[in-house]
Amino acid sequence: AAIVEHTFVVHEMNMTHLCNSTKVYVVNGQLPGPQLDVVDGDTVVVHLVNELPHGVTIHWHGVRQLRSCWADGAGYVTECPVAPGGNRTYRFDVSGQVGTLWWHAHVTCLRASVHGAIVVRPKDGRYPFPTPARDVPIVIGEWWTLDLVELDRRNLDGNFEDDPLSATLNGKLGDLSNCSGVPEESFVLDVEPGKTYLLRFINTALFSEYFFKVAGHTFTVVGADANYLTPFRTDMVTISPGETMDVLMVADAPPGLYHMTAVANQPPPPDLQIRALTSRGLVRYAGVRADNGGAPVPAPLMPGQHDTMPSYYFRGNFTGLAFPSRHRVPAHVDERLFVTLGLGSICRGGKKDCKLRRSNETITVATMNNVSFHHQTAASLLERHYDGTGEGLYTEDFPDRPPRPYNYTNMDLIPVGPLEEVLEPTTKAIRVRRFKYNSSVEIVFQSTALLQSDPNPMHLHGHDFFVLAQGLGNFDPKKDVKKFNYHNPQIRNTVHVPRVGWTAIRFIADNPGMWYLHCHFEFHIVMGMATAFIVEDGPTPETSLPPPPADFKRCGTNGFSKP
Numbered sequence: 001a002a003i004v005e006h007t008f009v010v011h012e013m014n015m016t017h018l019c020n021s022t023k024v025y026v027v028n029g030q031l032p033g034p035q036l037d038v039v040d041g042d043t044v045v046v047h048l049v050n051e052l053p054h055g056v057t058i059h060w061h062g063v064r065q066l067r068s069c070w071a072d073g074a075g076y077v078t079e080c081p082v083a084p085g086g087n088r089t090y091r092f093d094v095s096g097q098v099g100t101l102w103w104h105a106h107v108t109c110l111r112a113s114v115h116g117a118i119v120v121r122p123k124d125g126r127y128p129f130p131t132p133a134r135d136v137p138i139v140i141g142e143w144w145t146l147d148l149v150e151l152d153r154r155n156l157d158g159n160f161e162d163d164p165l166s167a168t169l170n171g172k173l174g175d176l177s178n179c180s181g182v183p184e185e186s187f188v189l190d191v192e193p194g195k196t197y198l199l200r201f202i203n204t205a206l207f208s209e210y211f212f213k214v215a216g217h218t219f220t221v222v223g224a225d226a227n228y229l230t231p232f233r234t235d236m237v238t239i240s241p242g243e244t245m246d247v248l249m250v251a252d253a254p255p256g257l258y259h260m261t262a263v264a265n266q267p268p269p270p271d272l273q274i275r276a277l278t279s280r281g282l283v284r285y286a287g288v289r290a291d292n293g294g295a296p297v298p299a300p301l302m303p304g305q306h307d308t309m310p311s312y313y314f315r316g317n318f319t320g321l322a323f324p325s326r327h328r329v330p331a332h333v334d335e336r337l338f339v340t341l342g343l344g345s346i347c348r349g350g351k352k353d354c355k356l357r358r359s360n361e362t363i364t365v366a367t368m369n370n371v372s373f374h375h376q377t378a379a380s381l382l383e384r385h386y387d388g389t390g391e392g393l394y395t396e397d398f399p400d401r402p403p404r405p406y407n408y409t410n411m412d413l414i415p416v417g418p419l420e421e422v423l424e425p426t427t428k429a430i431r432v433r434r435f436k437y438n439s440s441v442e443i444v445f446q447s448t449a450l451l452q453s454d455p456n457p458m459h460l461h462g463h464d465f466f467v468l469a470q471g472l473g474n475f476d477p478k479k480d481v482k483k484f485n486y487h488n489p490q491i492r493n494t495v496h497v498p499r500v501g502w503t504a505i506r507f508i509a510d511n512p513g514m515w516y517l518h519c520h521f522e523f524h525i526v527m528g529m530a531t532a533f534i535v536e537d538g539p540t541p542e543t544s545l546p547p548p549p550a551d552f553k554r555c556g557t558n559g560f561s562k563p
């Protein structure tokens with residue numbers, strides 16, 4: 001096994017799109033940032049140098065971080081941010097995972113531009129599918145002209161009016177023309193006829209699930225979240241923020257130019273304020289003239305912007321491929337949680353006694369079982385847990401189920417008037433959950449109509465989980481458990497919980513530490529759709545969390561306790 005070493009300098013720079021120079025936060029002058037190429041079993045060492053006027057952390061999204069929770073990089077959960085002018089080294093192993101993962105900043109909204117791919121290749125170089133001629137990352141993102149730290153501030157204050165200007169493919173806007181009619185640069189995928197390409201999709205967007213198609217071509221999805229899938233044929237890839245997908249595409253069309261299109265999928269009205277965010281690119285066959293010999297360039301036919309069903313059926317078709325053989329789905333369940341993903345309201349400015357149903361005195365927050373995660377900056381949850389001084393910062397009573405059952409997916413719940421008038425009073429708190437080492441945990445996530453009918457890509461740090469089933473409507477324990485796939489479920493770290501539907505997962509809590517669980521829509525995180533799991537140490541040193549590295553950032557000492 002090798003050591004893969006990088007230095008990441010996070011800094012500001014100006015980039016010009018659509019005739020406007022915008023200050024952006026990037027790593028090493030690149031957007032997307034540098035790609036980490038590792039082989040299963042390698043050790044990654046990244047020296048982070050912070051040249052921003054803000055604190056920053058880097059999270060290695062999907063990397064198991066087995067016994068290295070200190071390197072997980074979740075701001076204020078596993079560490080305090082690296083202060084302006086400061087640095088730290090992240091060191092961790094990537095082992096037992098093959099495919100595509102990614103890294104991103106994990107404080108405020110910085111991840112919109114501070115991100116990059118992690119590509120993990122198999123030790124023996126062999127895939128359970130034909131070896132591709134080349135692999136190509138396709139990073140779906142968004143171009144923001146608003147300062148990302150300011151965006152976070154506005155979201156925290158309950159202001160969600162801001163949109164990105166465009167979707168991007170590998171940082172290219174691709175679909176829009178600038179002030180003098182010059183088209184923005186597009187992402188171009190060069191192919192040779194008959195060859196197979198491994199497209200490594202990552203959705204880094206803050207706000208949207210994306211549909212992706214290439215005119216005249218089909219795909220075979222072979223992996224997701226660095227776990228192999230049973231090959232699945234489709235003409236469209238659907239990907240939510242936080243998800244990654246490995247997809248084969250054969251260049252088997254008549255040589256020419258073909259448009260690729262990524263378009264944001266948005267829940268149906270009333271969530272109408274978001275424009276159809278699109279980015280276009282090109283597939284270009286070797287030897288084809290840039291003007292396509294005068295022939296029109298075919299564009300794929302995309303589903304409607306508000307058509308959520310293709311997304312539901314797409315993931316419902318995934319099953320896992322037992323290669324290399326992975327551990328089996330645990331047959332027993334030690335801890336069973338039913339978690340509603342909803343909205344509530346709290347008093348503005350931390351007041352206790354506001355009229356909770358009057359909109360000018362309240363802020364709308366997102367909840368899990370009617371608890372809204374409190375974003376604090378006094379200490380990281382992990383350092384408090386490790387030092388045994390968690391008291392006062394969090395409690396260990398995240399509820400098993402919502403405080404009162406209701407018809408979660410009744411669309412009549414969607415308010416016609418101001419949201420604040422119908423939402424449940426809720427509280428801001430850090431209520432985590434403690435699991436014994438090696439316990440088997442089952443969670444059913446229930447999306448609710450209250451949440452303006454959004455879907456929710458739920459991401460768990462430090463663990464992969466089996467996706468047992470998904471369904472529409474309210475989860476019914478009596479009949480829906482019959483749908484659970486114990487035989488060959490897909491293994492993921494991020495699961496798209498369908499709008500007005502549910503998803504059931506199961507995992508073994510075998511990684512000691514403090515692990516963030518949250519929706520990967522940035523505005524849902526900011527609004528509080530998050531919690532954390534403590535996994536206790538096992539019985540031996542080999543099953544326990546080692547002490548923190550010397551340069552670990554503690555709030556207020558060498559870390560940064562300002563957002």
Ligand code: C2O
Nearest residue numbers: 059061242459516
């Ligand atoms: Cu990519 Cu906590 O997430």
